[in-house]
Amino acid sequence: MIKQKLVLRFPPALVEQPVIYHLVKDYDLMVNILRADINPKKEGRLMLELSGSEANFRQALDWLQEQGLRVMNLKQQIxxxxxxxxxxxxxxxxxxxxxxxxxxxxxxxxxxxxxxxxxxxxxxxxxxxxxxxxxxxxx
Amino acid sequence: MSVQRTFEEINEKIKSGRVVVMTAEEVLDLVEQKGITGAAAAVDVVTTGTFGPMCSSGVFLNFGHSKPRIKMNEVYLNGVPAYAGVAAVDAYLGATALPAADPANRNYPGEFTYGGGHVIEDLVAGKEIELEAFAYGTDCYPLKKIKTVFRLSEINEATLFNPRNAYQNYNVAVNLSDKTIYTYMGVLKPHLGNANYSSAGQLSPLFNDPLLKTIGIGTRIFLGGGIGYVAWHGTQHNPCVERAANGTPLYPAGTLAVIGDLKQMKPCWLRGLSFLGYGATLQVGLGIPIPILNEEIMEYCAVKDEDIFAPVVDYSHAYPNREGGNLGLVNYKQLRSGEISINGTRVPTAPLSSYSGAREIALTLKEWIISGKFLLARPAAPLPSIEAGISLKSLPQRGSE
CATH class of the missing domain: 3.30.70.20 (Alpha-Beta Plaits)
Structure with a gap:
């Protein structure tokens, strides 16, 4: 099991993609959204805590990056x-x-x-x- | 009284390296062990400190004369206006001054990221400051505008003169309304969401000499990391408020006007601050040595946080409308614990005045005295105290008579 707080940054083109759905459905991760700033056609950011198996977590991170999202460690944000x-x-x-x-x-x-x-x-x-x-x- | 000391005797002990100094915090244990008389016999000086936001602060500057000369009529330092209604190249920069372009509260709550207090911090830090000045031009001062840069070391004088510092006690601010408010006492959450206070309590200078028996005009002090002096009583000096049996006032009371050479001060003890939705100001580090002239003075210095009270005031309505009244008194031990009770509600507290900073100032002043580099100054004249018959005036709005 792994549990980690992350910041996902969405380029404007990806803001309307159901990213969370895929994290849950395809990677079997538990998602706890801490904060979201999502606006149509603007860069968005999502702060969340992900937990699940280490393998799924790593694959999900790879998938997020393939989609063009920037993934950052939440700890370093403030x-x-x-x-x-x-x-x-x-x-x-x-x-x-x-x-x-x-x-x-x-x-x-x-x-x-x-x-x-x-x-x-x-x-x-x-x-x-x-x-x-x-x-x-x-x- | 069995213990009697003079300023001169204390200074002789400082010069000969025999002086005994304790901070207003350290002395509490000694009084506990030895009693007032024992502690008074053992200790020559008690040092105090405070490091809080003090809006009534600023600096007189003399830039030196340009070639050709200019009689500055409007002065800006890093874009922040300074008062130029004095002689040609003199100006006074106040801690709360804001650039004309600052959006202030038009974008509520305003951020006030850079004001007079920040310029003062940058000056003391030795940073380059942009000076822009305008004039109408005269026969003797022909230049009409100037734009240049300078550092603190390059100008003639920079005299910190703070008309009101070191408030003897202050309100504990709360918000009874149903929306967040932004005040000089910080962000106050609705429905008694928090209670903010601003005093170093038992370490604070004027709580250790509540009746101003040793502090007067000319008292040498720690100011902004350097040496300064008490110049006068501060504005809004109000010593005649109700007091506890130990002499400490139950409400905001005495204040000090202080002065010192900015060039020997330090940026860590003069910090520009931005109060959300309120404005810019300056956090001033100030410490005063209290000479233990006799047991009575030691008794004042033995005051503890639990014996000092402050009123809880609603800043959503009662304060802005000057309605008076309060929600009760709380002591500084309760305030410093992180939680107080107001009408049965538990309310988290936060200080605006840095207690650890106050402690460091008192310790620094102690070191200065022990090392012999800081002698005590006997006041040239006393400050108005409880017998002065002062009552604070308000400002009625009326037409001319």
């Missing part, structure tokens, strides 16, 4: 630029998944990328703008 962080902690009540939190008693901000669901709320809620995303280009 980054914490620690040197810009002033450790105020304003993010800690905005982050819905607990990825951003204040450690106590140190009162320092910590970022656990594995908990991040790429909601992107932190990007603008952080007054020091210490959170960055690679996804900006999609907008």
């Amino acid at each position: 980054t914490w630029v620690e040197e810009r962080c002033t450790h105020c902690g304003a993010c800690s009540v905005i982050c819905p998944s607990g990825a951003l939190a204040l450690t106590r008693p140190e009162m320092k901000v910590s970022f656990d990328a594995s908990k991040c669901v790429i909601c992107e709320l932190c990007l603008r809620a952080c007054p020091a703008r210490a959170m960055e995303t690679l996804l900006d280009e999609v907008k």
Whole structure:
């Protein structure tokens, strides 16, 4: 079994393809959609968690890439630029998944990328703008 | 009182390397062990710190004269306007100033990615700053416009002058409405979704000298990573609010105007901030040494988060409409725990002021004093305190009489 969070980026021509259907039907994967930005005739992105057998998972990734989708590891999508962080902690009540939190008693901000669901709320809620995303280009 | 010390005696101990300094956090354990008198006898100076957003901040600049000369009438630094209604090549850049082209809240909530606070951070970081200025031209100052670049080291003066810093206590902001609001207290989620506060509590300078018995005009302080001074009481200084038995105010109270040479400050302690839907500002690192002149002063410095209270205020309606009132008082221990209870509802809390930053400032100031490079300055004059009879004025809207 493998379980992994991914970002799928769709070129405009593929946005209307039933990609999820094939992942479930042809590769027997469980799909948990975390977030989707899909618009007709525009580049789309889908953040999801895939789980299933390792062999099916690898074949599905190959198939996705053959279709022209870009597959990225979700963990790398939001980054914490620690040197810009002033450790105020304003993010800690905005982050819905607990990825951003204040450690106590140190009162320092910590970022656990594995908990991040790429909601992107932190990007603008952080007054020091210490959170960055690679996804900006999609907008 | 059995313990008595003067500023001069403390400075002699600093010079001879015998001074004992603790931060306002470290001293709490000592007071626990030795009591007030024991701690007062053992410690000469308690250092404090705070590192929060402080909008009433800015810098006076003198660029030096161009050839030919110009009497600058409009000044822009990296596109951010500075106030030029002073002498020819002087200007004041405020932390909240925004470029004319900033969409502000036209695209609500606005992002305010670059404002005066960010220019100040870039200046201190030694980055090249674009200066654009316009003038009407005079016989003695013929040039009408100039566009150039400079670095902080290349201009005559850069004097940080913050008319209101180091607020002694502040509101805890919540949102009772049914939509998210964007405030200077951060993003507030609807239906008491979060409670944001902004004070270093037990580490905060004015909570450790609540009645301003040692801090006055001329007090030497840590400012923006360098050395600065208390210049005056801050704007909206309101020392006469209700106080707890330990002297700490239950509401926003005293403030400080502070001044210092920007050229010796550090960008990590002067940080440009962008408050979503509100504006740009500056996060200022500020620390004040409290001389333990006697046991009374040590008792003030022994104040703990659980003994300092702040009012919970609704920023969706009561605050913007200046209706007054609050949803109760909570203490800073509760606030710092990450959750408070408001009318029986559990509400997650978040600080806007960096507690770990405040701790680092207090520790840095302690090191400076121990190493002998920072002497305490006896105030030239006291600041207005509880006996001053100050009451905060509001702004009525009326026609001329």
